[in-house]
Amino acid sequence: MKTKTLKNKNTVMLITLGIVAVVLVLLAIIGNMRKGGKGTEPVVEVISVEKGDVRQEIEASGNVESEWKKTFYSPVNATIENMTVEAGDSVEAGQKLIAFNVDNLEADNQKAELTARTGKLELEDAQEQANQAASKVAEAKADIPKLEKQIENKKNKLSDLRQQIAETQKNAQAQVQEEVESAYQAAVLAAETKYQEEMDTYNNVTKPEYDKELEALKQKINEGKGTETDKEDYRHLLDNPPKVPELEEVNPADFQMTGTGMADTSALEAEMENVSSELAALQSELASKEALAQSETTGLTDAAKEKIRISNNLTELETKNLQELLEEGRKGIEAEFSGVISDTKVSQGATVTQGMELFTLQSMDDVCVDASISKYDFDKVKEGQKATVKLGDKKYNGTIEKVNRIAVPNEKGAPTIGVVVHIDNPDDGIFIGVEAKVSIQAAEVKNVPILPVEAVNIGKDGSFCYVVEDGVIKKKEIETGVTSDAFVEIKSGLKDGEQVLTDIGNHSEGDKVKAQETKTDK
Structure with a gap:
């Protein structure tokens, strides 16, 4: 056991x-x-630094908007007899949109005093303006001296007309004054003549006859031959001697200017009014030329476009005379370019007044996406960069037209930068106001050293990689460039062919390992 x-x-x-x-x-x-130990090193996956292409794309979203809009105003006081469109309708250039009832237009407009000259400025689209801006600026600069000379001539003409009117009035007053003086002298002479004639009659006829009659009665009474009647006649004659003529005084106040002494200068005043209107038109044209000559951009800003549109509408309203208004009423409103109707203010049967807003027409040929990008991407986006615009199931080519210089908070309060992306190839699939996705081609480099993004590490001091050199893991500081979703441009720190760990795993710097190459799709 x-x-x-x-x-x-x-x-x-x-x-x-x-x-x-x-x-x-x-x-x-x-x-x-x-x-x-020899022959027992762990195997690690590495990827060699190779040359390739990297494209950096920035995603954004925004709403489709029209770059060219025009608000139409009523040219007349009338009733809308027929309106063929409403908000959201597409129209073609030349299509009649509104017809006016002009039965009472002529009578209504007789009260208006429209004397300005006719004029209409036709604007080309933004692309044409950009291409022609330089020549227009040069033309404006060349026209300014001519306009200044014309304005100076008009001012001199006005001064001459004012002087002519003043001299005409002065001469008229002098003539009236001379006529008054002549009348006064004639009246004085007539009074003196009359006085002399009356004195001659008094001295030669009236007084002698009186004295003779009085002496006869006195003698008759003294001789005792006088009757009671003779005595009464004698006393009557004594009490009522003939009146001595007096010189009639001519009052100068009776010969003051009874009229205004104003000459007829209506022709001169009419000519001066015409010259004033021409001067105002020249000054307005000069101001426009000077503003254009001072512009430094090759295209029109949104504010400049809006200013010209408003100026165009105001000019159309202010320069139409009565006949032109009637013609405008008969012509109605036509679409000046193809587009879509938005923001209608009236409907068929409405009574409109001159200058009243009717509707807005937005072009479908010049459209863009008003998008927003993160504050972290603004330095990567530049004007002129290409982009892809996705609208529904369709894609369009785009170009960065504008990058805003002021950040605005989004609905979550995060600051964003506005970006305007012009759609280069619009078609019938474009809808104003809908959301679109934008992919901006921010940067691109070709045939440069690249690595997959997972092989690049980021520390507090910058970017770095782990490489295998002589069978040992080493850490290398690197400088990166353009980055896409998959690859990173290596600007410095690594050379072509160097073996970089995609994942260091449980290993540490200084460990001996055996590199195993892994291929990637560049």
């Missing part, structure tokens, strides 16, 4: 020692592998 028990114990001990020995061998093998 004791011998069997001892044998069993020895067997167990031998088995246990065998197991321990195997474990020790395995631990030694594993330790040797971790310590980089």
Whole structure:
């Protein structure tokens, strides 16, 4: 019994020692592998630095908008007899949109005093303006001296007309004054002549006859021959001697100018009014030329476009005379370009007044996407860069037309930068106001050293990679450039062919490893 028990114990001990020995061998093998023993280095996946292309794209979204809009105003006071469109309708250039009832238009407009000259400015689209801006600026600069000379001539003409009117009035007043003086002198002479004639009659006829009659009565009474009647006649004559003529006084106040002494200068005033209108038109044209000459951009800003559109509408309203208004009413409103109707203010049967807003027409040929990008991407987006615009299931080519210089918060409060993307190839699939996705081709480099993004690490001091050199893991600081979703441009720190770890895993810098090449699709 004791011998069997001892044998069993020895067997167990031998088995246990065998197991321990195997474990020790395995631990030694594993330790040797971790310590980089010859022929036992762990295998790590690496990728070689190769040359390729990297395209950086920035995603954004926004709404489709028209770049060319015109608001139409009523040219007349009338009733809308027929209106063929409403908001959202597409129209073609030349299509008649509104017809006016002009039965009472002529009578209504007789009260208006529209004397301005006719004029209409036709604007080309933004692209044509951009191409022609330089020549227009040069033309404006050349026209300014001519306009200034014409304005100076008109001012001199006005001054001459004012002087002519003043001299005419002065001469008229002098003539009236001379006539008054002549009448006064004639009246004085007539009064003196009359006085002299009356004195001659008094001295030669009236007074002698009176004295003779009085003396006869006196003698008759003194001789006692006078009757009571003779005595009464004598006393009457004594009490009522003939009146001595008096010189009639001529009052100068009776010979003041009774009229205004104003000459007829209506022809001169009419000519001066015409010259004033021409001067105002020249000054307005000069102001426009000077503004154009001072512009430094090759295209029109949105504000400049709006200013010209408003000026155009105002000019159309202010320069129409009565006949032109009637013709405008008969002509109605036609679409000046193809587009879509938006923001209608009136409907068929409505009564409109001159200058009243009717509707807005937005071009479908000049459209863009008003998008927003993150504040972290604004330095990557430049005017002129190409983009892809996705609208529904269709894609369009685009060009960055404008990058706003002021950040605005989005609905979450994060600051964003506005970007205007012009759609280069619009078609019937474009809808104003709908959301569109934009992919901006911010940067692109070709045939440069690249790595997959997962092989590049970012630390507090910058970017770095782990490479395998002579079978040992080393850390290298690198400088990166253009980055896409998959690849990164390596500007410095690595050379072509260097083996870079895609994932260091449980290894550390200084470990010995065996590199195994992994290929990627560049």
